[in-house]
Amino acid sequence: MNIVKYKNNQSLEEKIQILSDSAKYDVSCSSSGSNRQNKGGLGNAHVSGICHSWTSDGRCVSLLKILMTNKCIYDCSYCINRSSNTDIKRAIFDVQEIVDLTINFYRRNYIEGLFLSSGVYKSPNYTMELLYQVAYKLREEENFNGYIHMKAIPGADKLLIDKVASLVDRMSVNIELPSEESLKKLAPQKDRQSIFLPMYHMKNHTLMISDEKKRFKHAPSYIPAGQTTQMIIGASNESDLSILKLTEALYDKVMLKRVYFSAYIPVNEGSNLPAITSAPPLKRENRLYQADWLLRFYGFRADEILNEKNPFFDLELDPKSNWALNNLHLFPVEINSCSYEMLLKIPGIGVICAKRIIRARKYASVSFETLKKLGAVVKRAKYFITCRGKFYGDIKMDEISIRQNIKPKAKKESPYEQLTFDSFINVV
Numbered sequence: 001m002n003i004v005k006y007k008n009n010q011s012l013e014e015k016i017q018i019l020s021d022s023a024k025y026d027v028s029c030s031s032s033g034s035n036r037q038n039k040g041g042l043g044n045a046h047v048s049g050i051c052h053s054w055t056s057d058g059r060c061v062s063l064l065k066i067l068m069t070n071k072c073i074y075d076c077s078y079c080i081n082r083s084s085n086t087d088i089k090r091a092i093f094d095v096q097e098i099v100d101l102t103i104n105f106y107r108r109n110y111i112e113g114l115f116l117s118s119g120v121y122k123s124p125n126y127t128m129e130l131l132y133q134v135a136y137k138l139r140e141e142e143n144f145n146g147y148i149h150m151k152a153i154p155g156a157d158k159l160l161i162d163k164v165a166s167l168v169d170r171m172s173v174n175i176e177l178p179s180e181e182s183l184k185k186l187a188p189q190k191d192r193q194s195i196f197l198p199m200y201h202m203k204n205h206t207l208m209i210s211d212e213k214k215r216f217k218h219a220p221s222y223i224p225a226g227q228t229t230q231m232i233i234g235a236s237n238e239s240d241l242s243i244l245k246l247t248e249a250l251y252d253k254v255m256l257k258r259v260y261f262s263a264y265i266p267v268n269e270g271s272n273l274p275a276i277t278s279a280p281p282l283k284r285e286n287r288l289y290q291a292d293w294l295l296r297f298y299g300f301r302a303d304e305i306l307n308e309k310n311p312f313f314d315l316e317l318d319p320k321s322n323w324a325l326n327n328l329h330l331f332p333v334e335i336n337s338c339s340y341e342m343l344l345k346i347p348g349i350g351v352i353c354a355k356r357i358i359r360a361r362k363y364a365s366v367s368f369e370t371l372k373k374l375g376a377v378v379k380r381a382k383y384f385i386t387c388r389g390k391f392y393g394d395i396k397m398d399e400i401s402i403r404q405n406i407k408p409k410a411k412k413e414s415p416y417e418q419l420t421f422d423s424f425i426n427v428v
């Protein structure tokens, strides 16, 4: 294998500065779900996920989150690295530099894994080959067992993608724009086919390998932590409903582990881009994450959460509470007799709480007091339930009154509101 080295005058520090800064717009990283075992080498990735953290603007990043290069032959309107941005600083790491950085940072305990993305340098295959060289050197020469997440470059050959997939924990192909129409408008060198083909290919290969693993003890590894993607929210005019339907299809048909949403941040100007003068649509991004949670853990379908009549989220209220208010005829439900599926649909009751209720009901009927101890957010749940036949909501059972009582109190808006754990907890 010819390892690529680039001669230029930039110092390593300068490259790190340029290429870690360029990587911050990619949010499709999280190490959850990998169970790579250390077999006597360096590092370890385990089931609980090890290398994600939250930046001040609420995005999930790993410490060594870098681009291999921000040189790109494509010209996606929304991207800082587009080829027509001739006035930005460009840089490229050579393969050995990335390997050395990863190993040195790991040894110093700065990082627990590598998230490596890249602009399309020279061609999709050329870029993919360089990514492969990094993965190969880390795994086979440095014996690095830590977590590695790499990009699959749309348009790259399937064989190259497989070679990388057999070495890393997770791969992602970013969809970026939810429709073919928007791709044509904002990223004309990309098309849906070049994005979805590698996704379907990796899904089919994963199924084949998991079949082989059942029969052969030493079947090869293939992205054990699965694949993810990212969509930019607000750069094009798709509704929340169409984004959510696409998300649902990606989970159902392509077995994606996670879909990440990234509020559009205007870094370029262009007549085909929306004129966002205030703040990135972080509230909308937050609502999409909450709805995504409902799809993955609460048994909701996309067209239950939103519909053609109401294709956008209510920014005042979380999607589950909004669904309950739109389906008030189903409530109140008796906490002691309703199904697990219905418990999950009650605002204020999460997955753990619903399981606790089901367990507790085996021994005695659950009182309103017990419900609090089981972890329910009763100030929200009380409008949708009865406990031992009694309704504890202290107001009329109508949409307007309940909405007034459960919507979060208005607070001073910060244009860059950070996503917090509460943002996710509020989904229950």
Ligand code: SF4
Pocket: 072, 073, 074, 075, 076, 079, 080, 081, 082, 083, 118, 119, 120, 187
């Ligand atoms: S291909 Fe990726 S890096 Fe290149 S311009 Fe498009 S979004 Fe940016």
